[in-house]
Amino acid sequence: MTGNSYNIDIWGLVVALTMVAVAAGISELMRINIGKTLLWSACRALLQLCAMGFVVGYVIRANNMWLVFAVIAVMLVAAVQITLSRAKGVPKGLAGPVLLSLTITMLLMIALVTELVVRPHPWYAPQLVVPLTGMLLGNTVSALAVGLSRFYESMDERRDEIDTMLALGASAWEAARPSIVSSIRLGLLPTTATLASCGIVTIPGMMAGQVIAGGDPINAAKYQFVVFAAIAALTLVADSLIMAMVYRTCFTADDQYRPPAER
């Protein structure tokens, strides 16, 4: 980090929390009844972020390859758990495919963004790899959760259509394709929207962070673009992978429709 950065002291955190508390109080007065959740979430976020800060700080200082991968492994497992808890109406036993698709995308990201574009020394530079993985996982987790929910919902809605298509000789893939397409589109919607609006109405978080920390704005913009491009491409990869792995859960071995109760 070069240039001048402005630290936030303990009072800064207190002010931020107070803002949330005041907003929560007002919402209680207006009987919106969201105050408690808001305050509780804010406290949780503060604790989680501080913990993350300590962990990342420790990993950066330790500068040990195994430690970096251990942290990434923990993040992956947590990401699987969050994906499955957010996806509604999906059958059991998807942890394996979700973990596999997240792992593949994560490895692709490290290979491409870290080793091909940034080329840090050492190659596993925790300062780069850990935050990048975090950002990628954050995006793919929500894309996968939305995509999976939408896929199974669509397969149930299209039951008559699927039966008709199968009767006309469609393979399982052909019968599922409309649902796969619509779920991947929906999963990618936030990503494409961010890509289109960034720089005009928003300064994305990562770039904002670098600028606030005193970094060169142009450099920050370049970083942001690389990360956005990688996230967009890899979210598509993750979504396609998971669909290819799970669409067969809606069919029997003989290419018959399998209703939700039997999945």
Place this chain on the structure above:
Amino acid sequence: MGVESFTFDAAGMSCVVPSPDGDREIFRDIDFVVDGGEIVDLIGPSGSGKSSLLTAFARLNSHASGTLALAGRDSSEFTPQQWRRMVAYLPQKPILPGYTVADAIRLPWTLAVRGDGDGTSNGTRGLSRLFRSNDARAREALPDARIRKTLDAMGCEDIDLMRPPHDLSGGQAARVSLARTLLTNPKVLLADEVDAGLDDDNAEKVASIMVHAAADGMAIVRIRHRPPDGRAHRIATLADGRLTMRVAHGDGGSAEDSVKEAA
């Protein structure tokens, strides 16, 4: 379309549906034979498993078991898609996806099972075909003019190909759905109460379309709830998990006792 004789043979068909309070047996050990050019009516009280039997014939029923053969060749020699292309199940509910009626009718030709020419596609093989979308391929295999001609021959002059399928009346949709399956030229047509909910006029049209198809050598099994229309050669009754077969005596000769059984 050459008139070659063949036999569709189903032996030992059983269907057991699992349910929370024990498995429910729909039918057991049913044998059924139909020859090319023959129309067989399948009647019986609702819930007796008529639809389950037909979907089992088309290998679309995951709860059914038994051996199926067409022209002496066992169903296990074919992929489910190849089998369903020859033994076509026509669902009761007409499902017509696509923007126009023509699109809905072309659906079967967008599927891989009809990808490499079944006599309907003409010309352009090789690499260029790989890079064309399936819709283009279907358009080539089944141009609007040919659909028009076939529909007219079936007495469907009233159906506009360029209209959205949504605008069709119930009777028109039923006839389009039937025409689509007939155009695929299956050996066996399994029609699941296609004339249910149609007025007498439309039911009559549907029946005469099927008579024409049978005259060209197709084997047709119809589930019916209406009084016999004198078109069937044999009448099969499914009740209490057992199938009984009898010959229909000419034109409406057995009308009275058949009505009694169907009721």
